Amino acid sequence: MHRASESVELEAAILGKNDKLAAENRGWLKAKNILALNLVSSPGSGKTTLLERTLTDLKDKIPMAVIEGDQETLNDAERIRATGTACVQVNTGTGCHLEADMVQKGMEQLDPQENSLLLIENVGNLVCPALFDLGERAKVAILSVTEGADKPAKYPHMIAASDILVINKIDLLPYVTFDVDAAIQAARDINPAIKVFQVSATNGEGLDVWYDWLLAEIGVSGTIQAAE
Ligand SMILES: Nc1nc2c(ncn2[C@@H]2O[C@H](COP(=O)(O)OP(=O)(O)O)[C@@H](O)[C@H]2O)c(=O)[nH]1
């Protein structure tokens, strides 16, 4: 019993310290009108692919920078830099999520400009990134159609913490049994206000609506066409 209560106290202390740094990040980002989004999902649902497309298609519209979180490797940072975008890779080692201090250090290195977009790719899993505020304006949960429509119900904390749900890989819908309406309903049962985008990060379907939302959030007008 004693041990259990100690570990609860430790967890509360860690989260408390994180929340304080996240609040600092949020204040700094707000003062510069930087839209920071925290992309959370299972491994392989398409976070980096969605980023690559978004960075390429919006390149001439808004300045953007990326913080990449993974346990190991520089692979995703290399994919992002290939689009011409500044990127910092954070390797968390045994850690399963990014924390606010990592994002703070990443922002110091990147020094993102005013009125820009800061995209943060979290470590791939639907569990602990839900607990750690990074100072972002919104968490964007990405669910691909190969994962099963029951995942919102199985990972309710992530859905509750997210403002946006991107359903990705809709180009694969003819080949998988994924009930889009059931997935959306499951997400809305947990978070009625969650905003949903249905996209294919590979063939570009649905990305126009995603881009319009991004630009409106940051106060840039104009419609962007997704590249073929
Ligand atoms: N068919 C299809 N494949 C996709 C799509 N988005 C990503 N992928 C593929 O899914 C795999 C994992 O993508 P990645 O972006 O690395 O996922 P991450 O681990 O969430 O960053 C890669 O092979 C991508 O090419 C999509 O919209 N449609």
Ligand SMILES: [Mg+2]
């Ligand atoms: Mg990735």
